[in-house]
Amino acid sequence: xxxxxxxxxxxxxxxxxxxxxxxxxxxxxxxxxxxxxxxxxxxxxxxxxxxxxxxxxxxxxxxxxxxxxxxxxxxxxxxxxxxxxxxxxxxxxxxxxxxxxxxxxxxxxxxxxxxxxxxxxxxxxxxxxxxxxxxxxxxxxxxxxxxxxxxxxxxxxxxxxxxxxxxxxxxxxxxxxxxxxxxxxxxxxxxxxxxxxxxxxxxxxxxxxxxxxxxxxxxxxxxxxxxxxxxxxxxxxxxxxxxxxxxxx
Amino acid sequence: xxxxxxxxxxxxxxxxxxxxxxxxxxxxxxxxxxxxxxxxxxxxxxxxxxxxxxxxxxxxxxxxxxxxxxxxxxxxxxxxxxxxxxxxxxxxxxxxxxxxxxxxxxxxxxxxxxxxxxxxxxxxxxxxxxxxxxxxxxxxxxxxxxxxxxxxxxxxxxxxxxxxxxxxxxxxxxxxxxxxxxxxxxxxxxxxxxxxxxxxxxxxxxxxxxxxxxxxxxxxxxxxxxxxxxxxxxxxxxxxxxxxxxxxx
DNA sequence: TAACCGTCAGTTGTAGGACGACTTACGTCT
DNA sequence: AGACGTAAGTCGTCCTACAACTGACGGTTA
Numbered sequence: 001x002x003x004x005x006x007x008x009x010x011x012x013x014x015x016x017x018x019x020x021x022x023x024x025x026x027x028x029x030x031x032x033x034x035x036x037x038x039x040x041x042x043x044x045x046x047x048x049x050x051x052x053x054x055x056x057x058x059x060x061x062x063x064x065x066x067x068x069x070x071x072x073x074x075x076x077x078x079x080x081x082x083x084x085x086x087x088x089x090x091x092x093x094x095x096x097x098x099x100x101x102x103x104x105x106x107x108x109x110x111x112x113x114x115x116x117x118x119x120x121x122x123x124x125x126x127x128x129x130x131x132x133x134x135x136x137x138x139x140x141x142x143x144x145x146x147x148x149x150x151x152x153x154x155x156x157x158x159x160x161x162x163x164x165x166x167x168x169x170x171x172x173x174x175x176x177x178x179x180x181x182x183x184x185x186x187x188x189x190x191x192x193x194x195x196x197x198x199x200x201x202x203x204x205x206x207x208x209x210x211x212x213x214x215x216x217x218x219x220x221x222x223x224x225x226x227x228x229x230x231x232x233x234x235x236x237x238x239x240x241x242x243x244x245x246x247x248x249x
Numbered sequence: 250x251x252x253x254x255x256x257x258x259x260x261x262x263x264x265x266x267x268x269x270x271x272x273x274x275x276x277x278x279x280x281x282x283x284x285x286x287x288x289x290x291x292x293x294x295x296x297x298x299x300x301x302x303x304x305x306x307x308x309x310x311x312x313x314x315x316x317x318x319x320x321x322x323x324x325x326x327x328x329x330x331x332x333x334x335x336x337x338x339x340x341x342x343x344x345x346x347x348x349x350x351x352x353x354x355x356x357x358x359x360x361x362x363x364x365x366x367x368x369x370x371x372x373x374x375x376x377x378x379x380x381x382x383x384x385x386x387x388x389x390x391x392x393x394x395x396x397x398x399x400x401x402x403x404x405x406x407x408x409x410x411x412x413x414x415x416x417x418x419x420x421x422x423x424x425x426x427x428x429x430x431x432x433x434x435x436x437x438x439x440x441x442x443x444x445x446x447x448x449x450x451x452x453x454x455x456x457x458x459x460x461x462x463x464x465x466x467x468x469x470x471x472x473x474x475x476x477x478x479x480x481x482x483x484x485x486x487x488x489x490x491x492x493x494x495x496x497x498x
Numbered sequence: 499t500a501a502c503c504g505t506c507a508g509t510t511g512t513a514g515g516a517c518g519a520c521t522t523a524c525g526t527c528t
Numbered sequence: 529a530g531a532c533g534t535a536a537g538t539c540g541t542c543c544t545a546c547a548a549c550t551g552a553c554g555g556t557t558a
Contacts, residue, residue, distance in 0.1 A: 076520030325549030
């Protein structure tokens with residue numbers, strides 16, 4: 001068995017590398033306030049000295065932060081912390097669970113399960129997940145709350161073959177991402193479609209919003225090889241969740 | 250056939266660099282179908298030989314494409330074209346004009362100007378643009394059409410001080426981005442907010458959509474220094490414009 | 499036969515040093 | 529005071545080399 005090898009690999013998060021790790025550290029220092037918006041980061045050579053890595057690695061880290069909109073790199077001048085309104089930092093384009101985002105915003109997230117069932121995939125779901133028509137899938141309907149206020153209604157679909165029976169129970173309780181992570185199925189990207197929806201058939205349970213106006217995030221989550229691991233439709237109640245997109249060149 | 254990028258340095262547009270240029274060329278080849286989804290790109294050394302640039306430059310280009318979700322890089326294996334369901338669609342997070350996006354999708358874009366005026370900024374606009382209350386701004390209301398069908402209604406606001414009188418005339422006709430580009434005001438990032446809107450007061454003119462359901466993209470465009478150069482609200486008619494977001498780790 | 503396990507070539511990740519291109523500040527000259 | 533040249537600092541690109549990883553091939557073993 002090669003179990004010991006995989007365990008060692010876990011010490012360094014799977015799929016990460018020095019560049020990503022350094023980017024995460026720098027990001028933490030920026031968020032921590034050490035480098036306020038507009039401030040200049042140390043030079044690349046200074047950073048490479050401080051962290052004991054090569055300047056190549058520093059550059060990949062900085063480039064990553066730049067692509068996330070955290071910093072602006074100016075040739076000949078330096079690298080500067082981007083100035084967003086002071087508070088916003090997580091954009092929609094970064095892949096993370098909604099629960100975590102709610103938590104980072106200072107609220108208490110909670111999941112409420114409405115229905116969970118195993119059934120054949122509908123043609124649309126099969127197309128999105130690139131599986132055969134009628135393959136068994138697990139369907140989960142949940143509400144996502146922040147401080148007991150409904151933020152969104154989610155409809156998730158996962159092929160049953162990906163979830164061993166021992167983990168099915170966690171699906172309705174824990175975050176979808178966390179369960180997938182435990183199974184070694186880290187989605188690294190998601191192809192999302194956006195729609196405005198006005199319907200009374202989305203919400204369920206108590207404290208339904210009055211307007212019926214939602215922002216629909218229709219997502220296919222993929223692993224590193226491009227294989228679809230989950231299909232989720234999340235209906236965000238308009239006005240309750242601030243959606244930020246960072247558009248970069 | 251090797252082409253050297255460094256030879257034509259004088260022709261290079263401002264603010265670009267070799268890495269970005271190479272990324273653009275590779276992107277064109279991918280979109281052109283030379284490398285279909287799932288295909289492996291030539292190795293980094295092969296690309297660096299073919300284009301006459303160093304492997305470092307190739308890596309920055311590939312990293313850029315990776316951050317845009319165009320490719321997946323696998324250590325020890327190669328770089329593979331990401332698989333979006335067969336079609337190539339431009340993601341929302343890449344900053345480009347709507348006209349260009351329409352054109353890339355194979356339609357004919359057209360702008361229709363409804364109203365353009367110079368007036369003091371409203372408090373909300375002043376806040377978004379980080380200017381003093383009541384500063385003179387130019388306000389433009391337009392419709393964006395693809396093959397003569399209204400895709401979106403846009404409400405743009407630019408501080409008057411940025412636009413010399415000689416260029417004001419072009420504002421309603423040409424793309425906003427193109428005018429700003431001619432003035433050396435290249436927006437490199439935009440902080441956008443997303444909303445679902447249901448209103449009958451957005452549309453004007455003939456061929457108004459029946460539903461009144463829109464996806465509102467509320468954007469503040471910034472230059473490289475983080476200064477706000479324009480504030481735009483674009484109401485996309487629901488269902489007519491496919492919105493793609495690429496979420497990456 | 500079938501599973502296992504090195505080996506090896508190919509590819510991406512990281513290192514170190516060097517120089518070019520650009521920005522900024524500062525001192526000099528007019 | 530203003531224009532200009534200079535120099536130091538910083539990012540952009542190049543070169544070479546090696547480490548880490550992947551995938552395929554073949555030999556070994558049960």
